[in-house]
Amino acid sequence: MKKQHKINRRTFLGNSAKIAAAGIIFNKLNATTKKHTPWDGEIKVALVGCGGRGTGAAIQAIAADQDVRLVAIADVFEDQAERCLEALVEKYGNSEQLLVNKETIFIGFNGFKNAIDMADVVILATPPGFRPQHFSYAVENNKHVFMEKPVATDIIGIKKVIAAGKLAVKNKLNVVVGLQRHYQRSYRNVKKLIDRGSIGRIISGQVYWNGAGVWVRPRTPQQTELEYQMRNWYYFNWLCGDHIVEQHIHNIDVANWFIGATPISAQGMGGRQIRNGKDHGQIFDHHFVEFTYPKGQVISSQCRHQPGCMNRVDEVFQGSQGKVHVHSANYGLIQSHRGRKLYFHEGENDVNPYQQEHNELFAAIKKGEYLFKDFNRGVNSTLTAIMGRMATYSGKIISMEDALLSNLDIVPNNLTSFEDTAPITPDKNGSYPIPIPGVTKFI
Amino acid sequence: MDKFLLLIFISILFSQIETFDRSEFVKYDESLIGTDFSFTMTPVDGNKFKMGSPESERRRRTDEGPIHTVILSDYWISTLEISWDLYETFLLRNQDSILANNQSYIIDIDAISGATMPYVNYNQPGYPVINITQYAASQFCKWLTAKTGHYYRLPTEAEWEYACRAGSEKAYSFGKASKSIKSFAWYKNNSEGKLHKGGLKKPNALGIYDMHGNAAEWVIDHYNPQGYSNTDNEQVNPVQFGEKLYPRVVRGGSFKDGPARLRSAARGYSKELWKRRDPQSPKSLWWHTDAIHIGFRIVRPRIIPNKNDLEKYWIKPIKEY
Numbered sequence: 016m017k018k019q020h021k022i023n024r025r026t027f028l029g030n031s032a033k034i035a036a037a038g039i040i041f042n043k044l045n046a047t048t049k050k051h052t053p054w055d056g057e058i059k060v061a062l063v064g065c066g067g068r069g070t071g072a073a074i075q076a077i078a079a080d081q082d083v084r085l086v087a088i089a090d091v092f093e094d095q096a097e098r099c100l101e102a103l104v105e106k107y108g109n110s111e112q113l114l115v116n117k118e119t120i121f122i123g124f125n126g127f128k129n130a131i132d133m134a135d136v137v138i139l140a141t142p143p144g145f146r147p148q149h150f151s152y153a154v155e156n157n158k159h160v161f162m163e164k165p166v167a168t169d170i171i172g173i174k175k176v177i178a179a180g181k182l183a184v185k186n187k188l189n190v191v192v193g194l195q196r197h198y199q200r201s202y203r204n205v206k207k208l209i210d211r212g213s214i215g216r217i218i219s220g221q222v223y224w225n226g227a228g229v230w231v232r233p234r235t236p237q238q239t240e241l242e243y244q245m246r247n248w249y250y251f252n253w254l255c256g257d258h259i260v261e262q263h264i265h266n267i268d269v270a271n272w273f274i275g276a277t278p279i280s281a282q283g284m285g286g287r288q289i290r291n292g293k294d295h296g297q298i299f300d301h302h303f304v305e306f307t308y309p310k311g312q313v314i315s316s317q318c319r320h321q322p323g324c325m326n327r328v329d330e331v332f333q334g335s336q337g338k339v340h341v342h343s344a345n346y347g348l349i350q351s352h353r354g355r356k357l358y359f360h361e362g363e364n365d366v367n368p369y370q371q372e373h374n375e376l377f378a379a380i381k382k383g384e385y386l387f388k389d390f391n392r393g394v395n396s397t398l399t400a401i402m403g404r405m406a407t408y409s410g411k412i413i414s415m416e417d418a419l420l421s422n423l424d425i426v427p428n429n430l431t432s433f434e435d436t437a438p439i440t441p442d443k444n445g446s447y448p449i450p451i452p453g454v455t456k457f458i
Numbered sequence: 459m460d461k462f463l464l465l466i467f468i469s470i471l472f473s474q475i476e477t478f479d480r481s482e483f484v485k486y487d488e489s490l491i492g493t494d495f496s497f498t499m500t501p502v503d504g505n506k507f508k509m510g511s512p513e514s515e516r517r518r519r520t521d522e523g524p525i526h527t528v529i530l531s532d533y534w535i536s537t538l539e540i541s542w543d544l545y546e547t548f549l550l551r552n553q554d555s556i557l558a559n560n561q562s563y564i565i566d567i568d569a570i571s572g573a574t575m576p577y578v579n580y581n582q583p584g585y586p587v588i589n590i591t592q593y594a595a596s597q598f599c600k601w602l603t604a605k606t607g608h609y610y611r612l613p614t615e616a617e618w619e620y621a622c623r624a625g626s627e628k629a630y631s632f633g634k635a636s637k638s639i640k641s642f643a644w645y646k647n648n649s650e651g652k653l654h655k656g657g658l659k660k661p662n663a664l665g666i667y668d669m670h671g672n673a674a675e676w677v678i679d680h681y682n683p684q685g686y687s688n689t690d691n692e693q694v695n696p697v698q699f700g701e702k703l704y705p706r707v708v709r710g711g712s713f714k715d716g717p718a719r720l721r722s723a724a725r726g727y728s729k730e731l732w733k734r735r736d737p738q739s740p741k742s743l744w745w746h747t748d749a750i751h752i753g754f755r756i757v758r759p760r761i762i763p764n765k766n767d768l769e770k771y772w773i774k775p776i777k778e779y
Contacts, residue, residue: 066738067737067738067739067740068737068738070738070739070740070779071736071738071739072737073739074779075740102739102740102779105777105779106732106739106779194738195737226575226576227549227575227576228575229575229576284576322546322549322550322575323546323550325581325582326576326580326581327580343735343749344735344747344748367734367735368735369735370734
């Protein structure tokens with residue numbers, strides 16, 4: 016690499032300037048608090064992406080406000096849409112809130128447009144590779160959005176989301192991103208206390224998503240290559256982004272949030288040692304990344320998908336005057352370095368954050384308030400995770416600037432049917448190209 | 459059905475009715491063939507016992523009464539709560555082709571549903587598996603049956619209480635609530651809010667560990683808030699199968715509870731809230747998100763029921779949206 020990546024103020028400012036020049040704005044835009052007109056009548060909602068998470072999000076949207084009407088659902092897979100409807104009918108079969116019917120179930124690669132067209136608010140919950148396209152379409156058509164994390168799998172996708180985000184701000188469209196820890200009391204309280212200086216300045220931290228892994232959907236004989244990849248999407252980067260992006264983003268996002276910045280560079284290692292079969296596509300089963308932040312803070316990030324090993328999913332930070340431990344089971348502990356308890360969160364009866372994010376979104380929409388620009392953190396945290404992936408795949412130090420200027424583009428934007436060519440193809444043995452540190456340039 | 463076929467069917471059925479397990483009725487280690495794992499089963503002699511607590515018992519709740527007599531047949535119960543590492547042999551299932559010889563009960567191991575990987579877990583070796591659904595606990599028993607040829611299942615509530623009491627009619631197996639609770643149980647006052655490794659405290663008179671505290675434990679029974687008011691006396695091997703997913707009984711209290719919830723007769727029950735942070739719909743059949751205090755142990759009845767009854771003891775999955 017031709018550049019040195021010293022962490023000092025000058026490099027940081029230099030990078031910031033270049034990043035700004037590339038059209039990226041990290042600053043939070045101030046929320047407008049001008050007069051607003053309350054929503055009148057029903058709020059029509061469409062779901063795009065009918066998997067388990069999308070179905071869950073649709074249920075939460077319905078539960079958020081009695082004026083919500085789920086009017087349409089869209090998916091590329093008919094069976095998936097059917098299962099989704101089955102769940103919705105089971106839960107809300109007799110409710111006037113469920114208005115999906117045969118004519119408003121849209122199957123196919125462009126079904127999302129029909130569904131979005133019918134709605135005021137859209138839920139975007141397909142595999143993340145499609146998010147930039149769907150988010151852009153939703154915002155261009157003036158819809159409020161709830162979208163799942165991550166918001167992209169490549170840099171071109173990130174830039175699309177940034178562009179659409181600007182339009183959302185202009186048109187005052189509320190956008191909530193499913194980084195639900197931001198809607199969880201334990202995390203919010205701990206963040207407040209950190210901002211008030213309860214542990215001084217954060218110096219370092221460790222964030223983890225070490226688990227056994229997720230489902231595999233093996234190839235079936237009648238599938239085209241594209242259908243196979245979209246069914247077994249977790250294992251293909253253009254769809255999933257690897258688990259460091261798809262799952263570990265939650266923990267990386269907490270680091271960004273608590274520190275209040277986005278890292279300037281990443282370096283790390285990773286590979287696939289256990290999960291390396293034919294139905295495991297191209298992703299790694301472990302990544303370890305050091306993220307360096309503008310003021311020199313270093314976050315170690317571990318994510319592993321290997322069964323039988325130690326599992327932990329949580330975040331730990333060391334500050335100049337104390338330490339913090341948080342995890343998603345409503346757990347939050349702040350201590351002095353000597354172990355004195357400064358704050359312990361009693362969260363047994365806290366509201367479910369997956370519900371809370373919808374409650375707040377729909378409350379804002381109903382009051383006519385413009386409160387949510389979550390795409391900012393969605394973009395920053397997705398980009399951070401992608402930068403980490405680039406570091407583990409390449410074995411090099413990757414700066415934020417490197418990541419952005421790569422213009423990595425792995426998602427086709429004109430798919431119309433399962434007969435289309437998949438963006439990645441297996442070799443004659445059925446294996447996919449796998450990133451090799453030291454050899455792979457960027458993925 | 460053809461009469462001849464019916465006859466064959468009946469004769470097969472009869473051949474499987476109430477098979478008496480001819481194994482010696484002693485403590486034994488069950489090895490999981492193809493793995494390094496084994497677990498210990500302790501024999502519990504069947505007998506009459508008084509189930510429930512007297513109104514005079516301190517901090518007793520009404521669902522624990524009235525006291526009634528129950529008759530139980532012989533069974534073995536696992537000396538420890540089922541541990542993460544033991545449960546992982548079922549999660550991974552990479553030795554399913556290796557089965558025990560001379561199986562006294564045979565089922566097709568390939569027909570048993572595989573569990574999904576836990577969303578978040580705390581899988582330290584030797585620590586009880588937790589956040590587990592009753593169905594997932596029960597499927598482990600079914601798999602264990604296929605693997606070992608011995609019929610395993612969750613305990614009934616009566617079997618659990620009898621094994622917990624180990625002959626004591628007082629509030630705890632070790633007598634009344636007293637200073638000694640801390641030597642027998644991990645509970646609110648000594649757990650530091652955490653689960654602990656199995657078997658570190660004193661066992662009860664039968665040699666069984668952690669019945670009081672650490673992880674609360676699944677039993678088969680549906681929970682009835684009215685207690686035992688409609689329960690007949692002197693029932694033999696009673697069990698309350700439930701059609702609904704909630705509430706079902708958990709016993710023994712956990713590391714989170716104060717002493718009162720650890721009493722031998724105290725009854726806990728499952729709640730929908732235990733899956734509230736599951737982001738998917740349908741929700742997981744296998745894992746809770748907010749039940750890090752719930753685990754299980756297993757029993758092996760000495761008399762194997764007939765095939766139809768036997769399947770009932772392995773809980774059916776119920777979808778939850």
